[in-house]
Amino acid sequence: MSQTLAHIAGRPIGPGQPPYVVAEMSGNHNGDIQRALDLITAAAEAGADAVKIQTYTADTITLDHDGPGFRIQGGLWDGRRLHELYAEAHTPWDWHAPLFEQARRVGVTLFSSPFDFTAVDLLEDLGAPAYKIASFELVDLPLIRRCAATGRPLVMSTGMASEVEIAEAVEAARGAGAKDLIVLHCTSAYPAPMSSMNLATLADMAKRFGVMTGLSDHTLGTAASVAAVALGAVFIEKHFTLSRAAGGVDSAFSLEPAELADLVRSCRGAWEALGHIAYGPGEAEAGSASMRRSLYVSAPVRKGEAFSAANVRSVRPGQGLPPKHLDAVVGQRATRDIPFGEPLDWSMVEGGAPA
Incomplete structure (x- = not known):
């Protein structure tokens, strides 16, 4: 099974269309709603198609516990308790309505990654135009089915996922009614080394699962995203901050506004350069x-x-x-x-x- 185009808020996504570029806010609002509003404005000014937020609370994503597995070992957040980290990074639910309003005001699409059924309910009430399943939630088939059952476009990241797990997620999404489905190749490391990206997977994933593919890019810089577009990616997601120097849970591997604008230009330039098969003088x-x-x-x-x-x-x-x-x-x-x-x-x- 394959599909021709997906649509988010009326914007066609797929072959023959410029790559859809999403600025991922994540926790880079640093607990300040004005910063969150400014991030939306800056993403719109940089030319992004959409801004993505995350809808959870510390209690909907983990337990307030310090037992084995509840404290991060290694990497960017070494030593942090999960509940503490998510309490810092979450986007408060009472912010959601003003964030959606800001997006409408500046002319950029806003959608979210829900992490449980109550988050989907909130986003449905707000008219969210699409849903994103994060890599760590790809194994949560009930959540995938709940999102797919809304009839909204569904984007799924595949970091850490085996071929079997991806197949199960795609089957769950389609079985629950998902039609506009995009699957993102992803390396769930923060930041992700270039040598870990394996972008050759994009074409195989598209063929193997009959889906449109994109990239959730956690590398430093923009090269991996541009290369992905050259390999057929129709959707690019990249973490975004106003300033890495200002800190924040994801700032170390996030793009600043000028870099996001460069990402948009470079990805669309790569897509334009692909063109069509042509010989002879143009x-x-x-x-x-x-x-x-x-x-x-x-x-x-x-x-x-x-x-x-x-x-x-x-x-x-x-x-x-x-x-x-x-x-x-x-x-x-x-x-x-x-x-x-x-x-x-x-x-x-x-x-x-x-x-």
């Missing part, structure tokens, strides 16, 4: 074709004189015979006097063009 090359090499008289030739390497050369510009005819011309005789610098054509050659 419209943009029209002015260059006249500067190709061709055969010119490089020394005066008298009528009846033989052409030779001494009086015919392959040079620029391209107004004479193509250079491939040099061997056919050499040894033949001139039909008239030809001055230096004249482009050669078959009317000047006894016998004319070879049969």
